[in-house]
Amino acid sequence: MNTRNKLSLLILMGFLAVTSCGKKETAPTEQPTEATDTYTEGEAAPTAAATEENVLVIEGNDQMQYNLNELKAVAGKPIKLTLKHVGKIPKEAMGHNLVILQEGTDQAAFALKANDAKATDYIPESEKASVIAHTKLLGGGEEDTIEFTIDKKGSYPFICSFPGHVAMMKGVLIVE
Structure with missing residues (x-):
């Protein structure tokens, strides 16, 4: 192998080493929290499901990504969901919202109709x-909180x- 080939191979290996060892973002994991509830003797202790709160926070960024692709909530309890747009680009160019759809909804068909619904922040009336x-549709640095059950x-x-x-920003809300 001549010197030129060795040098090219060395540069390629160095480039691969540098690019493959970058910081990889991971979704934050839920840390269990210790709860201490008091209850009167003779009463049943509250179950975990009865004391859980459905408080969810998700972020969208300028790279067209949510930081989570799965959310969990307890059925029948109010859900308080906050979307934070952690990017800097205004909503006209990089707007984000979070739309929770009924089970079985054709996401691609919904998104296609949403393209023509600018006046209603890309939520098609039909x-x-x-x-x-x-x-709401958010731009960089904005957030919105919604409540529903x-x-x-x-x-x-x-x-x-x-x-x-929709190609990159989608996920599932699991209600248990």
């Missing part, structure tokens, strides 16, 4: 029956309905 809840256990898809975002 598809209101498919929407359980949705946040889902009584039926199941897996409910969620998407960002801003044009072109």
Whole structure:
């Protein structure tokens, strides 16, 4: 092997080593919290499901990504969901929302109709029956909190309905 080939191979190996060892983002894991409840003797101790709160926080960024693709909640209890747009780009160019859809909704068909619904922040009027809840359309640095309840256990898809975002910004809300 001549010197030129050795040098090229060495540079390639160095490049691969540097690019493959970068910081990888991972979704934050839920840390168990210790709860101490008091109850009168003779009363039943509250179950974990009865004391859980459905407080959910999810972030969207300028790379068209949610930081989570799965959320969990307890059926029949109010859900308080906050979407934070942690990027810097304004909503006209990189808007994000979070739309929770009914089970079985065709996400691609919904997103296609959403493309033409700019006046309603990309929530198509014709598809209101498919929407359980949705946040406002947000730009960089903004956040929105919504409250709703889902009584039926199941897996409910969620998407960002801003044009072109559904391909990368989607997940599932699991209601147990």
